[in-house]
Amino acid sequence: MKVLTLLSFWALTLMSAVLGAEVVARSTFAEVTSYGSNPTGTRMFLYVPQTLASNPAIVVGIHWCSGSASAYYQGTQWARYAETYGFIVIYPQTPYTSDNCWDVSSKMTLTHGGGGASNSIANMVEFIVDEYSADSSKVYVTGISSGAMMTNVMAATYPDVFAAGIVYAGVPAGCFMSADNIADFWNSTCSTGQSIWTQQQWANVVYEMYPGYTGARPKLQIYHGTDDQILNAQNYYETIKQWTGVLGYSTTAASTEVNVPRSPYTKYTFGDKLQTFLGSGITHSIDVFPEEDLKWFILRDTNGDKHNCRPNGHIGNGDSTPVGSMWWK
Numbered sequence: 001m002k003v004l005t006l007l008s009f010w011a012l013t014l015m016s017a018v019l020g021a022e023v024v025a026r027s028t029f030a031e032v033t034s035y036g037s038n039p040t041g042t043r044m045f046l047y048v049p050q051t052l053a054s055n056p057a058i059v060v061g062i063h064w065c066s067g068s069a070s071a072y073y074q075g076t077q078w079a080r081y082a083e084t085y086g087f088i089v090i091y092p093q094t095p096y097t098s099d100n101c102w103d104v105s106s107k108m109t110l111t112h113g114g115g116g117a118s119n120s121i122a123n124m125v126e127f128i129v130d131e132y133s134a135d136s137s138k139v140y141v142t143g144i145s146s147g148a149m150m151t152n153v154m155a156a157t158y159p160d161v162f163a164a165g166i167v168y169a170g171v172p173a174g175c176f177m178s179a180d181n182i183a184d185f186w187n188s189t190c191s192t193g194q195s196i197w198t199q200q201q202w203a204n205v206v207y208e209m210y211p212g213y214t215g216a217r218p219k220l221q222i223y224h225g226t227d228d229q230i231l232n233a234q235n236y237y238e239t240i241k242q243w244t245g246v247l248g249y250s251t252t253a254a255s256t257e258v259n260v261p262r263s264p265y266t267k268y269t270f271g272d273k274l275q276t277f278l279g280s281g282i283t284h285s286i287d288v289f290p291e292e293d294l295k296w297f298i299l300r301d302t303n304g305d306k307h308n309c310r311p312n313g314h315i316g317n318g319d320s321t322p323v324g325s326m327w328w329k
């Protein structure tokens with residue numbers, strides 16, 4: 001009897017030690033050095049809140065050029081909201097350290113299972129779904145500038161992984177493609193708004209990234225400024241062509257709402273899965289709207305009083321005071 005009690009106590013202790021061994025400490029921004037196949041050496045940082053929801057959602061937040069996982073962590077609200085809503089945040093970091101931009105140009109990154117940076121990010125998600133029993137139907141991706149380009153690439157190459165995305169000042173998936181298959185190539189034809197294709201052509205670019213895929217596509221929100229001096233606003237219209245093509249919507253918006261989320265932005269709804277926001281006079285230093293992001297990702301109650309959803313200012317702060325001349329590309 002005594003031996004049995006001891007044994008079962010020992011078994012319980014062992015079990016909890018095994019179960020309790022988490023990848024990183026709670027409420028800590030930390031690197032995960034091993035998460036599966038990663039030929040490009042893309043780094044993974046993680047934030048797991050103290051109180052984790054059961055079968056938590058996952059948000060992947062992708063940094064801008066010359067940025068880093070740490071800069072994105074510090075400059076956004078995701079970790080703070082993770083503590084409130086119990087989801088996990090993955091912060092990938094580009095291995096291309098000459099400019100810290102993302103590879104949105106090579107064949108390997110623009111292909112499902114191609115072994116590029118997009119593949120590494122998808123592997124991070126798979127790893128976290130396994131480790132934390134996360135809800136694979138609640139995986140979301142967002143990013144700013146180069147991270148926004150990568151968000152479109154993730155939505156195009158891994159539609160089976162992501163349920164929704166939010167793009168802050170990016171370009172269509174494939175717009176930065178390199179004819180010479182160079183990874184991390186700055187495509188100035190695209191950045192200056194000279195890659196102008198038809199809806200069908202842009203949709204085909206997406207289809208070619210994951211040939212034969214017929215499943216669901218993520219829903220997307222696209223933000224852009226009319227006066228973007230780094231990624232010309234033509235890219236906003238080209239992105240609309242791309243996703244309306246893939247989702248089967250008209251390129252003419254079904255509805256238009258001015259001053260949403262706030263002035264000087266206008267919201268355009270093309271269908272259930274595509275909303276876009278054009279900021280009049282806004283440059284590449286675009287505003288982000290964390291509370292709106294939460295709603296789009298269904299991480300919080302969407303029936304909340306609109307007055308509580310104060311629009312936040314520029315990235316890097318938790319209130320409506322802009323941080324000023326923060327540039328990213």
Ligand SMILES: *[C@@H]1O[C@H](CO)[C@@H](O)[C@H](O)[C@H]1NC(C)=O
Pocket residue numbers: 174175176177178179180187188189190195
């Ligand atoms: C730049 O991207 C466009 C597509 O947007 C592509 O047609 C072109 O070949 C790319 N330029 C170079 C130099 O690779």
